[in-house]
Amino acid sequence: MIHLDPDQVSAARQGDRAALASVAQSLQGPVFRLALRMLAHPADAEDATQEILIQIITHLGTIRDDRAAGGWALKVASRHLVGQRKRSRVEAMRMSFKDFADDLDQGLADPEDDPADAAITAIAIEEIKVGCTLAMLTCLSRTLRIAYVLGDIFEMSDSEAAEALEISATAYRQRLSRARQEVTRFVKTHCGIVAQTAACRCEKRLTAARASGRITLGAPAFPLTSPACDIRDLRRRIRTLEEGRRAAALMRSNPDFPTNVGDLILEAMK
Known part of the structure; x- marks a missing residue:
């Protein structure tokens, strides 16, 4: 569901801002679509997407296998959406x-x-x-x-x-x-x-x-x-x-x- 280019992930981990931008752009659509279907409200989904993307971007350095980055990102998103305390408006x-x-x-x-x-x-x-x-x-x-x-x-x-x-x-x-x-x-x-x-x-x-x-x-x-x-x-x-x-x-x-x-x-x- 979330597909990330391993070369872009590797470059982003090494501080390449263009690669980081590419990774963020690849993430934002799938994460938002998942969040919207979980929370049913656009503004709440956007807030959750921001929180998830920040988690992913700031923890890219913990990934051991760049080829598995998409699956790892989905785990982060799923864990956040199921476990967050705040309820959406709906x-x-x-x-x-x-x-x-x-x-x-x-x-x-x-x-x-x-x-x-x-x-x-x-x-x-x-x-x-x-x-x-x-x-x-x-x-x-x-x-x-x-x-x-x-x-x-x-x-x-x-x-x-x-x-x-x-x-x-x-x-x-x-x-x-x-x-x-x-x-x-x-x-x-x-x-x-x-x-x-x-x-x-x-x-x-x-x-x-x-x-x-x-x-x-x-x-x-x-x-x-x-x-x-x-x-x-x-x-x-x-x-x-x-x-x-x-x-x-x-x-x-x-x-x-x-x-x-x-x-x-x-x-x-x-």
């Missing part, structure tokens, strides 16, 4: 799957059709999908959440994920199985992208999301760009999959969120 809501389902049932309504704002509205609907899928994961404990993120979203093998989490492959498979069952059970019942019988639709949550201040048209909270995901097309594609594969496909449909946190850290370290 985690602090302490939602169970039942709480989350109750929230989804509130305020469903067909959105107003305004062709002039079609592109902006599409991004807002995607933001609802992104926010929903990320918040859903916080209904899992952190240990189950990171097992699911590494295995079903980032598609790491059991052995790779177990090594990153510093547990046995057997223990990892047990955590992944439990997390997968809980997520799959929920989306089969409540997510209209996955299940035709589910009442919730991303577009039907737009009016309530705007009224509550969760969504502001033209100012997405998540780093999203146009053109937005076509929710109706995504719905059709996911429903063609085998039922057991739909939840993971939904989670993997979120974009590769961009960030420049690594650049900011290097600037601050000058």
Whole structure:
């Protein structure tokens, strides 16, 4: 999941600032995407990414094998995200799957059709999908959440994920199985992208999301760009999959969120 050039790592350890910048740039994307899926809030994910990158950059000298730097960095990131005491803003809501389902049932309504704002509205609907899928994961404990993120979203093998989490492959498979069952059970019942019988639709949550201040048209909270995901097309594609594969496909449909946190850290370290 995190791939670092061993030559760049070696040069960075010897004080080459250009190589260090290259390492930081290679780290920032994967670490931020992992943090965002663990914490479900962009600002909290950026804070965690900064903390993780500082840990990695300041401890590069402890690496014995430059070729294993990527795996070591993932261990550092995973350990931090599972073990940090502070809860993200979404985690602090302490939602169970039942709480989350109750929230989804509130305020469903067909959105107003305004062709002039079609592109902006599409991004807002995607933001609802992104926010929903990320918040859903916080209904899992952190240990189950990171097992699911590494295995079903980032598609790491059991052995790779177990090594990153510093547990046995057997223990990892047990955590992944439990997390997968809980997520799959929920989306089969409540997510209209996955299940035709589910009442919730991303577009039907737009009016309530705007009224509550969760969504502001033209100012997405998540780093999203146009053109937005076509929710109706995504719905059709996911429903063609085998039922057991739909939840993971939904989670993997979120974009590769961009960030420049690594650049900011290097600037601050000058």
